Amino acid sequence: MIRILIADDEEIERVALEKILTTHLDQVEVVATVGNGREAIEKAGGLKPDLLLMDIQMPGINGLEAIGQIRERFPTIKVVIVSSYDTFSFAQQAIRLGVKDYLLKPSKVQVIVETIWKLCEEIVQERSRLESQEEADNRIQKALPILESEFVSRLLFDQVQEIDLEEVSTLMKVAVQPPASVIVVSLQLREDWDQQDRSLKNFMCEMQAELRGRDDMMVGSVSGHILPLLFFHRKGEERRLIGKMMEQIRRLGCRDPRLHIGLGVGSAKDGLDDLRISYQEALMACSDLGMGQGYRIRFYDDLSQEHGEDDKRLWYERKLIEALRHERWQDTKEIIFCLLSVMEQKQTPLEEARQRLYGHFLLLIHLLEEVGVKEVPAHILLRGQSYMELWQEARVKMEELDVAYQRFQKNAQFDAFDQVKKYIEEHFMEDLSLEQLAKFVQLSPFYLSKCFKEEFGISYVDYMTQCRISRAKEYIRQGGLSFKEIAYAVGYHDPNYFSRVFKKTCGLSPSQYRDKK
Template sequence: MPYTILLVDDETAVREGIRSRTPWERYNFRVVGEAGNGIEALELVEELHPDVVITDIRMPYLDGIELIQKIRLSHPTTTLVILSGYDEFTYAQQAMRYDVNEYVLKPVSVEDLCNLLKRLGKHLDEEIKRIQDQDRLNQAYQQALPLIREKFLVSLLTAVHPSSDAALLAKAAEYGFNLNKDEFMVAVIETDHVMEDPLQSMAMFEIVEQVVKKDDGVLLFQFENQIAIIFSSQSHGQDHYDAVFRKQTYRKAEQLQAYLQKYSFHAVLGIGNLVHSPSAIKQSYHQALTALNYSSCYPEQSLLFISDLEKLPVEEHQQQLEELKANVLVAVKMGSEEQVTEAVNQLLGEQLASLSLQDMQALLLELTFLLQDLTHSYGYTLFSMAEEEGRNLFSELATLTTLGKAKRYFTRLCLMVRLLIAGQREKSHIQFIGQAKSLIAKHFTEPGFGLEEICEMIGVSPSYFSSTFKKEVGNSFVKYLTSLRMDRAKELLIKTEGKTYEIAQAVGFAEPNYFSFCFKRHVGLSPSQFRQGNR
């Protein structure tokens, strides 16, 4: 598969010349898009995810240095090339700061461009080969962390009887870890590669390690065919630091996913809620696992934040449930009808044949209360629902004297609860999109209003919001917002005498020239031409 390139230059003739004269296919490259300014380029990067961005420096609205700065933050794996007519040390110095791969001076010949593509192709090939080098991976695989350090990290996630915070801090210091913090979030990464091949597992681990190794507040280790990450920070007693820490963790998770996708690791990240003590890290870990369980409901999502998926606290009693009971609840919450039936059949299978009638009915009663807890978390009451239908659950439970009867009864009951939850989830989804549209309608005229602002208002991560919004609305957030602004601009151009710069400000554009550019791209006419044609 060829590597993809985005060309960015404010001179159309330059872009067309480079695109038409360069034998891209010969060097295994393909141009997937062009942009005439930095803002347009940033939108295309979000949409196309190119392997390489070749950009000029001097451009309107957002120059090349600002563009690469933003790309490096949001898409750290992108290969960046500056193609500029300015041989200035300051630009080269800034380019080095943002890890630009090539700095090429204009004018460039076809030979220059071919040599550039050779170097870029070699760099990209070697980077992938380095990650997939089996000999190197085998050597790295043998170099595991000392067992005692790893055991301590695992105990933070799994200890049945967790130690006090003071004891954990003392042990952490002894093993060289700094847990003297008051903000923690746990992420768990799951992929098929880990299950199949230990070398691939190590390869993925190294990619993740490369992303987080510069961050002081990160602990990274492998555990039960997964990669666990403990993010931490210190709030210094300031409440607003919690929001900052969450946002930083969201961005780091998005960077991790970008790296994993680049090297073809199909991974899913589950992220738990923020907790405020080392002894509570276990809680965030179990929430991260719960988030991963939602991957079957949202197969298009590769980043699953528990705060996006469950607004109510996760009941800790599920940690003590036997595996088969937990499977029933998971199937009811997120599975198909076949999965619910299978889970009930497994729970009420032959292994219970030797139970006394009293023990079996105690088990059925416990399962009923677990289903009640589940329905209650979605705003319903199982017993009240039965009473509304003229039924009494306790009386019905007393009639279940055989496993066959119990199996048939609870299959029907669990399928009913599943339908109830599915309807509530769909209703919640619709409310989420409705809330987003209302906020956009309220704030779209404000300069600076964008993706980060609306995610902050709703309280969800940018990746979850973007994918959910596009799936439900059919348009990306940026296109939806731009369309809304353009419709209002057309209305103002027809009904008022406002100048172009006044209308630009009125619909949320701080830069009048960029407003004119967007308007012409969206409508096909300049603002003045549109006004003249509609008077």
């Protein structure tokens, strides 16, 4: 129903207008009739009508003054002046106030009905547009966490197109501008922690939601007990801001004293392409935290300064990251033992050596999980009271990881990437995330993204875009659907974004493509 408020100082006019409207227009409801401008202002505030029929000359506040105050508070209310005055000055003021039409008394019933009917149709169309926009906004809001995690994963493990940066920056309300650092949040498990305890997963989800409220950060997907973050900041301010962020996490985690949280912070990068390096540095910084308790922060820049660029341990840790990234498992095993050998040669205190080795194994476990290795040991307990005992423990733990890795290699589905490709072709119109695709073939998101591109020479996101644009072309050639309907049909939440992607892919806008065909 269209809600109408009538304001006229002559009761006979109010009654006549209400009678005409309710008799000839089924879709209207006269919510109130008033006799002066002040009452009109009060009723408009309480009843919020869609349409206001206003006389000009009324006692107290006149119609034009009342319209000005009402439109200032409720700019969507449409106004029609109903008056016996037709002077040019009144018409000028009415135009400035955004009045939609002017009915001169006395008006014929047909003129009144046609004028109001036209405005009712306009209101209905605007409602429909607003509802469609609200529906689109709701879709986008529901998809934002997925899009954000997806963007972080692609930035750390894949490539991001310029159009993505523009769109993500707008949608997430985050200034995606370098310099930026990668932060790795690591939850360390106490020895007595029940692996089936859902409180850990619940905490990670709560932390994701909490950090997504920041305008200087983008939150990735949880992998094991690791959560990657993209942190955009001014150089020189990162330590102060990250310290505040740790306080935010501490307040969230204080409910469970079993939580031990470490932040590893990679160095600031001026180019987004270098954030993969910052991610590796953050993992190394995280591993350097060792087995400590509480809430701790480690900056990769401090490692370089403390140990020097020529420090053997730091050099081996970098080699460890590189070997894991390129799946050189044999090299990885050798580097772990080289790291232990360096610490023994330098006569590193045993407690410090245990903590560093513990950190290396945590890093190893996390990166194996990223690749897709299942059933890796959840706890790494190192209790050796001598380097000889520490060597024995390290060999046992490495053997456990080696067994898990070899089992993964043996059971790998070599047709998994063809399955993913086919799945994308059949489901591209849905909200497909990297995590969803990885779960479909039981691989890790990172491993799937990396291998899909190696196998087909194109990232899974770009392939999904190809499928969507190809189907969109078919719909345009067939006709019958608006561009907005086509955008939703092929999987886009925002028709404007669809148009930009279409033009970037095809060199033509959707309308240009339609006209050409």
